Amino acid sequence: MAIAGVVTRGRHDALALAAPSPTYAFVLADELQSGSTYPFELVLPAILCSAGYALFGVGLLALAAAKSHQRLAAERARITQLETLLDAELSGKEQTRAAAALTQGPGSANPATP
Numbered sequence: 553m554a555i556a557g558v559v560t561r562g563r564h565d566a567l568a569l570a571a572p573s574p575t576y577a578f579v580l581a582d583e584l585q586s587g588s589t590y591p592f593e594l595v596l597p598a599i600l601c602s603a604g605y606a607l608f609g610v611g612l613l614a615l616a617a618a619k620s621h622q623r624l625a626a627e628r629a630r631i632t633q634l635e636t637l638l639d640a641e642l643s644g645k646e647q648t649r650a651a652a653a654l655t656q657g658p659g660s661a662n663p664a665t666p
Contacts, residue, residue, distance in 0.1 A: 576601075 580594050 576598065580598055583594050584591055
């Protein structure tokens with residue numbers, strides 16, 4: 553705002569340079585309340601900057617969504633791999649117990665059980 557005022561000495565068309573500034577909203581409100589002869593010169597930059605900020609925000613949101621989906625897919629793949637390894641380990645232990653039970657036979661005493 554200050555740079556635009558110094559460079560242009562307060563011309564209305566130069567206020568468009570200050571449109572991204574948050575204080576531009578107050579200047580815009582004052583000009584519209586005072587009955588400016590050319591409100592379109594003040595409103596158009598505000599609308600364009602608002603649209604630019606909205607597009608920037610949507611772009612950042614899309615990037616965050618893509619990164620989140622990528623992270624979730626990697627986490628799901630990791631969990632699936634861990635479950636596969638756990639299932640393989642558990643089935644290996646069951647096969648070992650079944651083989652031990654077959655070798656001992658039904659009449660032999662099992663030291664693990666009283």
